[in-house]
Structures are given as C-alpha cells and as structure tokens.
Amino acid sequence: MSVANTASTSQTKGFDLKRSLLETIVAGLLALIVFGPVVGVVLDGYTFNAEPARVAWLVGGVMIGRFILSLFLQTPTGQRMLQGFDSGGSGVHVLAPNYKSRLRYIIPALIVIAIVFPIFANKYLLTVVILGLIYVLLGLGLNIVVGLAGLLDLGYVAFYAIGAYGLALGYQYLGLGFWSVLPLAAIAAALAGCILGFPVLRMHGDYLAIVTLGFGEIIRLVLNNWLSFTGGPNGMPAPSPTFLGLEFGRRAKDGGVPIHEFFGFEYNANLKFVFIYAVLFLVVLAVLYIKHRLTRMPVGRAWEALREDEIACRSMGLNHVLVKLSAFTLGASTAGLAGVFFATYQGFVNPSSFTFFESALILAIVVLGGMGSTVGVVIAAFVLTVAPELLRSFSEYRVLLFGVLMVLMMIWRPRGLIRISRTGVVPRKGVAP
Amino acid sequence: MDGIFLQQLVNGLTLGSVYGLIAIGYTMVYGIIGMINFAHGEVYMISAYLAAISLALLAYFGIESFPLLMLGTLLFTIVVTGVYGFTIERIAYKPLRNSTRLAPLISAIGISLILQNYAQISQGARQQGVPTLLEGAMRVEVGTGFVQLTYTKIFILVAAFVGMGLLTYVIKYTKLGRMCRATQQDRKMASILGINTDRVISYVFVIGAVMAALAGVLITMNYGTFDFYAGFIIGIKAFTAAVLGGIGSLPGAMLGGIILGISESLFSGLINSDYKDVFSFSLLVMILIFRPQGLLGRPLVAKV
Amino acid sequence: MSQTFYKKGFLALAVATALGVSSYVQADIKIGVAGPMTGANAAFGEQYMKGAQAAADVINKAGGVNGEQIVLVKGDDACEPKQAVAVANRLVDQDKVAGVVGHFCSSNTIPASEVYDEAGVIAITPGSTNPQVTERGLSAMFRMCGRDDQQGIVAGNYIVDVLKGKKVVVLHDKDTYGQGLADATKAQLEKRGVKPVLYEGLTRGEKDFSAVVTKIRSAGADVVYFGGLHPEAGPLVRQLREQGLKDVKFMSDDGIVTDELVTTAGGAQYVEGVYMTFGADPRLLPDSKAVVEEFRKNGTEPEGYTLYAYASVQALAAAFNGAKSNKGEDAAKWLKANPVKTVMGEKKWDQKGDLTVSDYVVYQWDAKGKYHQLEKQQ
Structure with a gap:
C-alpha cells in the first residue's frame, strides 16, 4: 500500500509528523475497505463466519508499516532512495x-x-x-x-x-x-x-x-x-x-x-x-x-x-x-x-x-x-x-x-x-x- | 427452425456481453497508458467474492427482496472493487509510470498471483457460490421448438447494456470523460492544460474495476459459482475480445465481446466444443492479419 | 488381520515403554503427503492432509512404526506435473521419506511415481484413478482407490440397466482423470450396444456450458454422463435444468464427492437426483465409525478423500510393521502378499498395486444436498 503514496515528495527538512499520521490513517482506511470484507467475512456455503481479528491484525500491520515507511522516507537516506526510484535513464x-x-x-x-x-x-x-x-x-x-x-x-x-x-x-x-x-x-x-x-x-x-x-x-x-x-x-x-x-x-x-x-x-x-x-x-x-x-x-x-x-x-x-x-x-x-x-x-x-x-x-x-x-x-x-x-x-x-x-x-x-x-x-x- | 440456432445465439449474446464488460477494463487502461493490465481478470474474481460476501451479509441482516438485495450487492461490490482498483494502481503501477513498457506488465502478473493466493488463503480453497436469486424462465415458442430465457439471463443482458450506456454517457458528456479522453489522446498536452493526469489514470483504473465489479455480480448471479481461479480464463477471453474489437475503443470492447461469445457458442453448438477456443483464437489471428487495428480501432499511424 | 496390526502396535508400544526415554531419541519415520495444497484443486490436498494427520496421530499414540514415530512431510504439487517431479525429488532426497501418500491428479502421480520407483520408495495414492498409474511395471506404486476402467464399467452398466438410457451424452473435462473416465464409460456403453449420441469435452475453469446444453437438448438425450470434477459438474447440471431439461438424468463420478457440489450448482434443488459412482462410502462402514466420530468431534466432516488418505497411512504403517523394515521394497513385497485392515475395511492388493476388489457403487443426491448409496445397484 505504501510505496505509492510517496510519489509526491516534499522537500521539507526534518520530520513532518502530521503528514505521516495523515498518510497512516489513509492507508489504514484503504486497508480496512480492501481487507475488511474478503479477510474478515469467510464464506461457508451460503453463510459466513466473521473473523474480525484477522482484519484487525492486517490493518494494524499496514498502518504501522505505513507510518514507519512515511517517517523513513523523510530521512535523508529515504530521500536518496526515492531519488533512486525516480531516475528513468536511457536504455x-x-x-x-x-x-x-x-x-x-x-x-x-x-x-x-x-x-x-x-x-x-x-x-x-x-x-x-x-x-x-x-x-x-x-x-x-x-x-x-x-x-x-x-x-x-x-x-x-x-x-x-x-x-x-x-x-x-x-x-x-x-x-x-x-x-x-x-x-x-x-x-x-x-x-x-x-x-x-x-x-x-x-x-x-x-x-x-x-x-x-x-x-x-x-x-x-x-x-x-x-x-x-x-x-x-x-x-x-x-x-x-x-x-x-x-x-x-x-x-x-x-x-x-x-x-x-x-x-x-x-x-x-x-x-x-x-x-x-x-x-x-x-x-x-x-x-x-x-x-x-x-x-x-x-x-x-x-x-x-x-x-x-x-x-x-x-x-x-x-x-x-x-x-x-x-x-x-x-x-x-x-x-x-x-x-x-x-x-x-x-x-x-x-x-x-x-x-x-x-x-x-x-x-x-x-x-x-x-x-x-x-x-x-x-x-x-x-x-x-x-x-x-x-x-x-x-x-x-x-x-x-x-x-x-x-x-x-x-x-x-x-x-x-x-x-x-x-x-x-x-x-x-x-x-x- | 426448431429454436436451437436462436437459443445458441442467445447463449452467445449473454456470454459475450459479460466478456464485453470485462474487456472494457482492459481497453480503457490500454487506451490511456498503453499497458496490458493482466491483473484485471483477478479484479473480476475478487469482485465475485465480494458479491457473494455481500449477499451473505445481507441475508444475515434479513433482507430478502430481490431489488434490495441486488441494489445492496451492486453498491457494495462496486465501491469495494473500485477501491481495489485504486489501491492496485497505486502500489504496483504508479511507481512504474515512467519506466519501460514491459515493467508494469510483469508487475501486473505479480499482482494477479498475489490476488489469486490472497483469495485462496483468506477464503479457503473451496468452490464458492451464491444461492439462486431469480428462479424461473421465460419460454418463447419459435416454430416447432422454443427458446428458453432464464430471468437471470434477461437481467444480465439488460444490466450489461445499461452499464455500457452509463459508461458511454460518462465518457462522452461529463467533465471526467473529457479529461479521460484528453489524457488518452495526448498525456503531455493534457497535463500542460492543467489536467492532473496521474489522477485521471487512477480514475480509469477505478472505472475499469467498477465495470469488472458489475460483471462480477452478474456472472456470479448467472452461474452461481466461482473460485479464486475464476479470473484467469475469463481474463484471457476478455482481453481477446478487447483486441478483437480494437483495443482502446469502448464500443469495440463490447462488440468484440459479443462476437467472441457468439462465435464460441455457435462453433461449439454446431461443430465441436473441443475446438471452440482454437476457433476463437484462429478467428482473432485472421481478423488481426487482415485488419491489424481490430474491428473498431483507430488505425495506427506511425509517427517519426 | 486387525489383530496382527494392533498386536504389532502394542508390541511396539511395550518395547517403547521398556526402552523408556531412549525411544524419544530414536529417529522418526517420515511419510510424505503429496498433493495439490495450493491451486485450483487445493480442496483435495486439504482432505489428504487432514486424513493423513489423523491416522498418523492415532498410529503414533499406539507406538508408531517399528518403534518410530511417524512425521508427515507436506509436498505441494499444485497439480502441475513440473512441480510434482520437483516435490517427489525433494521428498526422496531432502526429507528422506520412507513412504509417500500421494499424489492427487493422475497427471502428477505418473511422473512422480517414476522418481519414487527409482529411489525405491513405496508410494500409495488415495485418489489417482487413471489406469496408467499402476500399468507401467513399477514395483512399489499402490492405490487406495479404484481405477477409471472399473468405475467406467459400473457407470456404463448402470446407465444401460437401471437408467435405461437410449440416447446417452458423454461429456468430459479434457483432463487425464475426467477424460479417462469418460472414455471408459463410453467403451462400456458401446459394449452394451448403446452408442453415445454426443461425446465432447468442456474446458476446465469455464462456467458457461449453455452451448453444449443446447446441443444436448437438440440431440434429445435422456442421460448425460460427465467425467470430471465438481467445479464444472455443478454449473453444468444447473444449466441443464435452467434450459428446461428437467427429466434428463445426470450422472457423474467420484470427482464430485464433496458438499461443494451443492454450492457450485447454485442450490440443492439443482443437484437433486444427480447420480454418481464412488467407492462404497467409507463413512458408512462399521470399521470407520469411531474414526468418523472423532473427525466430527473436531469439527471436520471426513468427506471425499479424507478417509482414503487415512487408510493409505494405515496401509503404509502396516506394511512397514509387517515387513519389519522401513525399506520401500520390503514394504511393497509385504503389502502385495498380505491384506491390511484399514478404516475402509480390509484391503488387498494385486501384483500391479491395484486393489483386488473394486467397490464402486452408485449414489444419488437428494433435495437436501446430501448423497446416499442407492439400494438398487443392478
């Protein structure tokens, strides 16, 4: 979920905690919609079994991962890595x-x-x-x-x-x-x-x-x-x-x-x-x-x-x-x-x-x-x-x-x-x- | 005339309209970024799961009337599948926007493996299904025979064409549609004119996913069963349909789907179902040899 | 024979207790369970694993094999022959298994069995019914199930004798298993003087069979036989009924023996009256009663091949115990000479490794979506 949202890189120095939190919440919401039904509601014939715990784990994992990634990409090393991704270069x-x-x-x-x-x-x-x-x-x-x-x-x-x-x-x-x-x-x-x-x-x-x-x-x-x-x-x-x-x-x-x-x-x-x-x-x-x-x-x-x-x-x-x-x-x-x-x-x-x-x-x-x-x-x-x-x-x-x-x-x-x-x-x- | 031929036509038309709906996802994405989105079949597969899940949930809450069930399922499936389309584009394709033409193709193959196994692991390997919602059929007497039309089939045909009509309206007359078309014609120029092309590309993926979701609900209703592997064959068929009709062209996708459906149905009905896929692919090769841009595609003009 | 089996078990238990802790130090005996654990047929791999694990647990509790504890090693072939060879080699070389329970798809069992044969490992397949599995002169390949040609004879006879089919349509899914079975049935029908009016293949993974159904309609068929698995059988029977062919009898094979058939057909109302051939239901046998109850207590229904896998592990354990050796060749020799009391009754194998008695019978599905062995078999 994560690498993606970072395409809009900011040039700010230092940590922008607010942005990271925002990104985390967006990622969490997306993860909830994506994983919620398919992971959380397991079909059994024409009925289902609810498995909310699995969803919670997944969404939690995605949010934590996104938060860490977001912070990491604001560090100088992260910025350099991003630059590395963007370089197109000729064939x-x-x-x-x-x-x-x-x-x-x-x-x-x-x-x-x-x-x-x-x-x-x-x-x-x-x-x-x-x-x-x-x-x-x-x-x-x-x-x-x-x-x-x-x-x-x-x-x-x-x-x-x-x-x-x-x-x-x-x-x-x-x-x-x-x-x-x-x-x-x-x-x-x-x-x-x-x-x-x-x-x-x-x-x-x-x-x-x-x-x-x-x-x-x-x-x-x-x-x-x-x-x-x-x-x-x-x-x-x-x-x-x-x-x-x-x-x-x-x-x-x-x-x-x-x-x-x-x-x-x-x-x-x-x-x-x-x-x-x-x-x-x-x-x-x-x-x-x-x-x-x-x-x-x-x-x-x-x-x-x-x-x-x-x-x-x-x-x-x-x-x-x-x-x-x-x-x-x-x-x-x-x-x-x-x-x-x-x-x-x-x-x-x-x-x-x-x-x-x-x-x-x-x-x-x-x-x-x-x-x-x-x-x-x-x-x-x-x-x-x-x-x-x-x-x-x-x-x-x-x-x-x-x-x-x-x-x-x-x-x-x-x-x-x-x-x-x-x-x-x-x-x-x-x-x- | 005992209705057999007509029945085969109807069979082909239903099958073809379904192919057409999925083909739209391929054709729109190809039209806008020139990429074959191999994961599209799997998006359809996910939408089939979502449709079944939503039916099970609605039944749990005691909703039984057909219109309400249908409306709820369609809404739920379309919204969630749309989010899937958006997320997949964000993760797997957007970082590759400026790289070689084949990179997103491989990434798409990776995504389709992920989606297949994700569905299998989270939902189990078993065959899934939905109960029959619309029972009964209409029997039309033709000469000495009859044509049997189940209500589900009629519903599918109507829904597919309504969906197509809505999409055509959106692309032709709304601002979003104009943005899509502008981006398709010349991405650089469009972005100079102030269109956020990245966002438009996201929209296109969402639209493709929405049409796949519509197809997912309809197919699941008609055949009643699917599994995590369901996206593969139908994906290849729909892609063939998109190319047949001229990739990049919306009416072409629908036409290609219907031609493919009818030709499969007639060939297996009149000759032999063993070789029906051989026939469809041969038909495709023939058409492309004599009309390389597909039936309704714009001829490629080589620019220097 | 059960006495000998259990006696051996108790003996081993006694020895183990006598040796005390030292038995824990002893090496385990490894048995591979190979089948489609992922991919489109993963449901059957799951059944294998469940059945084999349950059997291994019981045998281990009773003292294991030659004093060693059974450890199962999972091998996933995803029903791809390419992977089957790799998995077989891995089981043989890396895991050093003494015996293998597997594979499922006949197209995988055939190449994999070559590997086991070369390595002298005994293998027993709970579900591969293609005749070729045991027809290639391998010395240590067994099966726990019948053969397609046996099953086809039962199906063909039933269609002629009981269903009184005059215009029979034979369909298959163009796969080793389904087509082999359809061919066997067709041959038997022709032998009995009924020439199928239509013989065609469907494509696996597709769900729209309406063109073929219309063709069945125009052929005026009274019985449809389908050789294949439930993902195709379900939609096929539903579309038959939906196109107004309510009186056409539908018959299929042991590939549809799972509750999922009801799901794939879109409701129990569509599977009502469907006939199928399957080994006499192991769940109905007196020998299996306790085991079945144990399964149900743990919340799983031992359907399809679960008990076949269970019995396969039992047979392997009995062979190793009987031969007093963990060598595949000795075990194979023993198994060909001695019957084994399994959860599915007493089983005997011939020199090729096939069961001496095929016990295919005809079942019918009811309106509740359950299947029952039919009284009238002839």
Whole structure:
C-alpha cells in the first residue's frame, strides 16, 4: 500500500509528523475497505463466519508499516532512495572504451563451481538446478525476441511445447532417441517460428502480443484435444537420454544396457540427472557464446536498431521482415532445445506444462533480468525458478510471496537487474571518421 | 427452425456481453497508458467474492427482496472493487509510470498471483457460490421448438447494456470523460492544460474495476459459482475480445465481446466444443492479419 | 488381520515403554503427503492432509512404526506435473521419506511415481484413478482407490440397466482423470450396444456450458454422463435444468464427492437426483465409525478423500510393521502378499498395486444436498 503514496515528495527538512499520521490513517482506511470484507467475512456455503481479528491484525500491520515507511522516507537516506526510484535513464549504458568487466573473473569462477556442483549436490538440488538451466535457455531465447528485437511474444511456450512433444512423439512413432531429437526439435521449432512469424510480423507491438498468445493457446489446445496422436491430457512418456547407447535406469527399457551394469558399479539414481545436467550445461554455454557473438554481429545490431526505431531502420534500407524473422526463428529454436531437455528431465510430457502462465514466467525472467542483458537473464532465471522452491517452507504462502517478490523487484529495478551496457569505441587514428 | 440456432445465439449474446464488460477494463487502461493490465481478470474474481460476501451479509441482516438485495450487492461490490482498483494502481503501477513498457506488465502478473493466493488463503480453497436469486424462465415458442430465457439471463443482458450506456454517457458528456479522453489522446498536452493526469489514470483504473465489479455480480448471479481461479480464463477471453474489437475503443470492447461469445457458442453448438477456443483464437489471428487495428480501432499511424 | 496390526502396535508400544526415554531419541519415520495444497484443486490436498494427520496421530499414540514415530512431510504439487517431479525429488532426497501418500491428479502421480520407483520408495495414492498409474511395471506404486476402467464399467452398466438410457451424452473435462473416465464409460456403453449420441469435452475453469446444453437438448438425450470434477459438474447440471431439461438424468463420478457440489450448482434443488459412482462410502462402514466420530468431534466432516488418505497411512504403517523394515521394497513385497485392515475395511492388493476388489457403487443426491448409496445397484 505504501510505496505509492510517496510519489509526491516534499522537500521539507526534518520530520513532518502530521503528514505521516495523515498518510497512516489513509492507508489504514484503504486497508480496512480492501481487507475488511474478503479477510474478515469467510464464506461457508451460503453463510459466513466473521473473523474480525484477522482484519484487525492486517490493518494494524499496514498502518504501522505505513507510518514507519512515511517517517523513513523523510530521512535523508529515504530521500536518496526515492531519488533512486525516480531516475528513468536511457536504455543502453555506454561504458568507457577500455573498461574491463569484472565478469572476466566471475564467469570462470562460475564455470568451476558448475563443474564441481554435481559432486556435492543431492538429487533434489540437481533437479532444481536443471530446471533453472532450462529456464536460462528459455530466457535467452525469448531475450532475443523481446529483449533485443523488441517483439512482445506472449506465446513463447508454444515453441517449448514443440520441443518437448518433439521428443515424446519422435520416440513414440519414429523410435528416435534424445540425441537425434535434440537438433531436430530445434529445427522444428525454428520452422514453426518462421511459419508463425511470417504473417504476423507486420503487426505492431501489442497486437503481435495477442496473436502470439493465441498461437500459444492453439498449440496447447491441439495437443490437449488430439487424443489419438498426442495422448491428450494423459500426456506421453519421454525417453531418458543415453550415453553412447548406455541407459541410466535401474533396468534397461529400450533394449540398451544399463550403464551401472556395463561398468559394473552400484546403481545410482542421481546419475541420470548428473548426465542431463552436464549436457544441458554445455548447451547453455554454447547458446550463451553464440548469443554473445550474435549481438556483436550485424544481425544483432539490426535487431536492436529495429527495437529502437523501426521507421528509421526501414528508411535506411534494412529489410525489417528478414531481421524480425531471424530473431523469431532463433528464439524459437532455443525454446525447442529447452523443451527437449524438459521432456527428458521429467520423463513425461502433458499439455498442462505449457500454459499461458509459463509464457508469462519466461517473460518475467527477461524483464526482470533487464531486457537484452544476457547476464541478467541468467540471474533472473535462477531467481524465479529457485525462489518458489526456497519458499516451499512457507507452504501456502509460497506463491503469494512469489507474487510480492515480483512486484517489489519491478518497483526496485524497473529496468531489470542488469542494465544493458556496451563498451564504447574510440575511432582509430588515421581513419576518416 | 426448431429454436436451437436462436437459443445458441442467445447463449452467445449473454456470454459475450459479460466478456464485453470485462474487456472494457482492459481497453480503457490500454487506451490511456498503453499497458496490458493482466491483473484485471483477478479484479473480476475478487469482485465475485465480494458479491457473494455481500449477499451473505445481507441475508444475515434479513433482507430478502430481490431489488434490495441486488441494489445492496451492486453498491457494495462496486465501491469495494473500485477501491481495489485504486489501491492496485497505486502500489504496483504508479511507481512504474515512467519506466519501460514491459515493467508494469510483469508487475501486473505479480499482482494477479498475489490476488489469486490472497483469495485462496483468506477464503479457503473451496468452490464458492451464491444461492439462486431469480428462479424461473421465460419460454418463447419459435416454430416447432422454443427458446428458453432464464430471468437471470434477461437481467444480465439488460444490466450489461445499461452499464455500457452509463459508461458511454460518462465518457462522452461529463467533465471526467473529457479529461479521460484528453489524457488518452495526448498525456503531455493534457497535463500542460492543467489536467492532473496521474489522477485521471487512477480514475480509469477505478472505472475499469467498477465495470469488472458489475460483471462480477452478474456472472456470479448467472452461474452461481466461482473460485479464486475464476479470473484467469475469463481474463484471457476478455482481453481477446478487447483486441478483437480494437483495443482502446469502448464500443469495440463490447462488440468484440459479443462476437467472441457468439462465435464460441455457435462453433461449439454446431461443430465441436473441443475446438471452440482454437476457433476463437484462429478467428482473432485472421481478423488481426487482415485488419491489424481490430474491428473498431483507430488505425495506427506511425509517427517519426 | 486387525489383530496382527494392533498386536504389532502394542508390541511396539511395550518395547517403547521398556526402552523408556531412549525411544524419544530414536529417529522418526517420515511419510510424505503429496498433493495439490495450493491451486485450483487445493480442496483435495486439504482432505489428504487432514486424513493423513489423523491416522498418523492415532498410529503414533499406539507406538508408531517399528518403534518410530511417524512425521508427515507436506509436498505441494499444485497439480502441475513440473512441480510434482520437483516435490517427489525433494521428498526422496531432502526429507528422506520412507513412504509417500500421494499424489492427487493422475497427471502428477505418473511422473512422480517414476522418481519414487527409482529411489525405491513405496508410494500409495488415495485418489489417482487413471489406469496408467499402476500399468507401467513399477514395483512399489499402490492405490487406495479404484481405477477409471472399473468405475467406467459400473457407470456404463448402470446407465444401460437401471437408467435405461437410449440416447446417452458423454461429456468430459479434457483432463487425464475426467477424460479417462469418460472414455471408459463410453467403451462400456458401446459394449452394451448403446452408442453415445454426443461425446465432447468442456474446458476446465469455464462456467458457461449453455452451448453444449443446447446441443444436448437438440440431440434429445435422456442421460448425460460427465467425467470430471465438481467445479464444472455443478454449473453444468444447473444449466441443464435452467434450459428446461428437467427429466434428463445426470450422472457423474467420484470427482464430485464433496458438499461443494451443492454450492457450485447454485442450490440443492439443482443437484437433486444427480447420480454418481464412488467407492462404497467409507463413512458408512462399521470399521470407520469411531474414526468418523472423532473427525466430527473436531469439527471436520471426513468427506471425499479424507478417509482414503487415512487408510493409505494405515496401509503404509502396516506394511512397514509387517515387513519389519522401513525399506520401500520390503514394504511393497509385504503389502502385495498380505491384506491390511484399514478404516475402509480390509484391503488387498494385486501384483500391479491395484486393489483386488473394486467397490464402486452408485449414489444419488437428494433435495437436501446430501448423497446416499442407492439400494438398487443392478
């Protein structure tokens, strides 16, 4: 309730107790109206039970919080924080030409940690991190579309579904395994991106958003309704990955040999996840590298230029359809990859994993990470997938807190955790400017 | 002609008018600050809870006559939902007024998670409902068959159109409406001319919430049941309706809602209800490909 | 068998008393309760938790399992398969549970059971009725409920034999549970020579089914069968009645077994006469009388899956006690070989982990909004 009323900052020095009290009373009144009926009157069939104590606690809490906040914002520190919130700033932050990023040290350190990690982690931790890495892939893919090219895509989950179902369907009907589907799914998703992209790319911003949303829903509904082909809501089994034809299960399922029997060691249920983790980690590294290079290539620059001003780009002779299509296709193929990993990690796919909420979550990763920022996306993907797991101990308050976290993070850093920055260049001497 | 087709039309019209009422919230907010308010469906959901709570309270105080119940519930729900709209805007959107276009979108997704779980925690996970207030139906003979119109449905249609009419009057002829339209056309210019645009934006959120509240009362009356998850599907449908009609346009929202309702109803009635949503979304995509600004939207003019 | 169970209990109690304080130092045995604790189906998660907790309390009072006290660990999957896998791994690795009671949605139980199987943890689901749950050759997956194909046969036969349905409409909610059930019923109807005049899916979460209802009207149906849960069943039956189809018989499944059906239908007058299939009401059994009374004394009605969860915990405890081991594999072997006396009567499992006797019967709702087992079943 609170951050809001403070937009009208006063320049007064010292404490204005009267104003704080007034704000507190207003906040309390609002809280009473908002919480009073819904929290205080609990429906029970067509009658109700009154729970005034809960309302009193909530309203009291809001009033005290508002009062403290109001006082705090009048202190010099508070004033400075407010200033921090208001600063808009431009999209791209230009660094000095000879700036050396601290990432030089952090990235190798992270890679070392990532390599050592499976040795210490138990299966639960592994699965959480695998899920985090899958979302990193998804975030990176959508980042190309939304962050770099500026095309708002609300149906991104469709390409993810294509990848996941690609593995399940390929296994079921064509007998393909994890390794052959991995590239095929990327190609299939890219093709789907191309087919969807072509007609819709002449649309503007938010109309594009709703069309992609529609596309995402159509894919999900077809997967759900086409019972004879996709198994409908029952879903389909997806195969585990194999290592040179060796399987990770306790018993061989697809006619292969279980790896623990082949090498003659004790069965270890973690091994499958360690293997998925390792492959996924390599793929993420590769995608990170490719993306890093792409943003410095002409096509990457063209994406960003198009995001900033489409008309200017087109008048400079940029083929906007091709540029947008390339972003769409690349983004889609990354999601296809992520889908394959998701299917093999879960061992089972069904349409309820590909709802609109999933698209929204991926979008949240991109926005929270800082549109266009690669490092930001990686951090945000982990924050948003690990946070719900960390919050598990709050049981039923888990998702509520997750929502609060999302709003607070947006207010705290509306431009995302990491701003896009770009190293400046100095023109070489002797070259005509 | 055995009345089946006509019955499907009526079904679609009721459903569509409800979509339309919620679509107004999306379209007005989009028109004024260019933001898709994803939490709007959840505002409707809260209003459904409020309607049920107010009915339970009124019944507790021994009020039984339908007009009094209706009036009390409408007033209560509209006022409290309006406060919800105001508060949400203050907390989650206003601090983001000058940031990127997508920031409020994410904040809205956060708010919708909060509202869903807030309702679940405070009211319990169970299905909620209201008793049937208006029983009985009107049967219109058509040829060999008949069209069955429950009194509730008639009431909904009338109330929805009265609500729309009132809103159109407010936007067209009152000072508040003129301020809204001015802010929509050019926010900077409006503020130079002395309009407190921040306040106008707050009003718009309140108006959107009020229309959602009206829809909440009507839908709750008609279907009798809802839960904390009710806002999601209807929110997406209403948003689709708003885009279909041309986002930013008030009559467009209503028209889009009705077209969506009728097309869903006819498709599932004549062909197959499994694929009705596929059909509605395909229809939307088709319309947008050939008419990117929606049915009644103003064409976008790119400015350099 | 109850004697052995209680004897074991007393034995454990005796041992515990003999050991005195030292038994408190002993490690607890953890049992996971997994299901939708949040999300649209949270009501069922609540029932699970209530039932499991009550059973654990009673068993603990009687000395626990192999001398250890049962501690329940809650696992929330929100009915999302993605979360089910994470929760399953967490229960297995982090919490080191010996057994699991769960999950609820079949689409969650299936992927989660793979995790339990790999880890050698015994799992028993009180509510997942999809045949696939036990059809995949897992060694330690059990269920406390019947299977959709069994339930569908009962429903199909009842429609043909008792309701004398000629023009039957079969609807479902396009979800693993509802559609699986509708398919089973449809298959049984066709086997009995009644081809459904309409077979369609509704969308979960929607409330307006008037288009489908009008279609039912134009098909001239006399029986409507719906495979799904109460949030859709309630509005569906109400809209049927509102469109003037007062004589069409409505039948559904064990997904509507909750008082909330009345709320969702907008009043008891709409649910009057609704038929449904459900396991013989555990609340009516002589074995459950004391337990049900205990629940009611604490102010909760043990409806729906509450007693199923209760019985599941009992079965797990009995299996651990019987096998004299907290290992899932031993317990599973024991459970497949021995019957267990539960609050829902004596239960026996086959090699797949299904109950040997399915006890689906037909119920009918009355004008007061309560359901009763029907006398006439055939």
